[in-house]
Amino acid sequence: MQETIMKRSGKSGRAGSRGGIEAKLQFIKTNYFLYLLIAPAVILTLLFKYVPMYGVIIAFKDFSYSKGIVGSDWVGFEYFTKFLNSPNFELIFMNTLKLSAYGLLLGFPIPIILALMLNQLRKAGIKKNIQLVLYAPNFISVVVIVGMLFVFLSPTGPINKIITLTTGHPITFMSDPEYFRAIYILSGIWQAAGWSSIIFAAALAGVDPELHNAANLDGANLLQRIWHIDLPTLKPVMAILFILSAGGIMAIGHEKAFLMQTALNMPTSEIIATYVYKVGLKAGDYSYSAAIGLFNSVINIIMLVVVNAVVKKLNEGDGLY
Structure with missing residues (x-):
C-alpha cells in the first residue's frame, strides 16, 4: 500500500514538474518580445562581465606572455601569501578600510538629508535652481577636482x-x-552628495500629500512628519543602498587617490587600488596584481553577505535577497 502511494506521488510529482515546465515555455512563447527586449543587455553582461572572469586564474599562475594564460605554470596561493606577508600589507589594508568606512559613515546620510530638505521646498523654480547647483559637481x-x-589648498592658495x-x-x-x-x-x-540624493528624492515624490495634511491637522510639527512619514518611506531604499555601499567598501577607485598622492602623504594615501595599479600596470607583475585584486573582491563579497544579513535582521526582512 505504501509503495503504491509513493509511486502515485512520484508520478504526480513528475506530472506537476512537466506541467510547470510547459507553463513556463508557454509564458516564454507568449511574451517572447520581452525576452528579445532584454536579450542585448544579457548578452553584453555575459560578454563584458562574466567572460573576462576567465582571466582571474592568472592570480594562481606565474603568468608569462610567451606561454599565455593556459600554458603558464600553476603556483597556487603563492601570490596571495606574498601579499599577506608583505611589509606594506597592514598599512595598505587599513588605509583602504579607513578611507572607505569613514566615507560611508560620513557620506551616506548627507544625500538623505539633502533629499528631505529639497522635499520641503514648495516653489518649483527655487527647487530646480538648488538642484542644479547640487548636481553640477x-x-x-576627477582630474579637475x-x-x-x-590650487585652493596650496601654501599660496586662498584657504591658506x-x-x-x-x-x-x-x-x-x-x-x-x-589631512x-x-x-x-x-x-x-561635495562631488557626489547632490547626485546621490536623486534616488531618495524620487522615493519621497511617491509620498501621499494627504498623509502630511492629516499629520498637520493632528498638530504634528515638521520634524515629527519627517520622522513618521518621510523616513519610513525611505527605509527600504536606504537599506538597499547601504548594503550595496557596504558591499563595495573596499572597492575604491585608484584615480583620485593616485592623483592626490605626493611623496609626503604616502603613509595614508597608499591604498589597495593604487598599489595594484603600480604593481600591475607600471611594474608588469600581472599575476601578483590579479591576486591582490581577487583578495579585495573576496573581502567585498564577504562584507556584502554579512551586512545584508545584519540589515535583514534589523530591518524586518528588507534586504537584497
Missing part, C-alpha cells in the same frame, strides 16, 4: 591666505598625511 572630472584641491592671516603660517594640506583622508572624503561628499 557630479559632472566635473584634484586640480582644484591643489586666510589661515596665514590668523595663525601667521600656512598649512601644507596636500603634503601632510594627517589626506579628510580632504579625500569631504571632496567626495
Whole structure:
C-alpha cells in the first residue's frame, strides 16, 4: 500500500514538474518580445562581465606572455601569501578600510538629508535652481577636482591666505598625511552628495500629500512628519543602498587617490587600488596584481553577505535577497 502511494506521488510529482515546465515555455512563447527586449543587455553582461572572469586564474599562475594564460605554470596561493606577508600589507589594508568606512559613515546620510530638505521646498523654480547647483559637481572630472584641491589648498592658495592671516603660517594640506583622508572624503561628499540624493528624492515624490495634511491637522510639527512619514518611506531604499555601499567598501577607485598622492602623504594615501595599479600596470607583475585584486573582491563579497544579513535582521526582512 505504501509503495503504491509513493509511486502515485512520484508520478504526480513528475506530472506537476512537466506541467510547470510547459507553463513556463508557454509564458516564454507568449511574451517572447520581452525576452528579445532584454536579450542585448544579457548578452553584453555575459560578454563584458562574466567572460573576462576567465582571466582571474592568472592570480594562481606565474603568468608569462610567451606561454599565455593556459600554458603558464600553476603556483597556487603563492601570490596571495606574498601579499599577506608583505611589509606594506597592514598599512595598505587599513588605509583602504579607513578611507572607505569613514566615507560611508560620513557620506551616506548627507544625500538623505539633502533629499528631505529639497522635499520641503514648495516653489518649483527655487527647487530646480538648488538642484542644479547640487548636481553640477557630479559632472566635473576627477582630474579637475584634484586640480582644484591643489590650487585652493596650496601654501599660496586662498584657504591658506586666510589661515596665514590668523595663525601667521600656512598649512601644507596636500603634503601632510594627517589631512589626506579628510580632504579625500569631504571632496567626495561635495562631488557626489547632490547626485546621490536623486534616488531618495524620487522615493519621497511617491509620498501621499494627504498623509502630511492629516499629520498637520493632528498638530504634528515638521520634524515629527519627517520622522513618521518621510523616513519610513525611505527605509527600504536606504537599506538597499547601504548594503550595496557596504558591499563595495573596499572597492575604491585608484584615480583620485593616485592623483592626490605626493611623496609626503604616502603613509595614508597608499591604498589597495593604487598599489595594484603600480604593481600591475607600471611594474608588469600581472599575476601578483590579479591576486591582490581577487583578495579585495573576496573581502567585498564577504562584507556584502554579512551586512545584508545584519540589515535583514534589523530591518524586518528588507534586504537584497
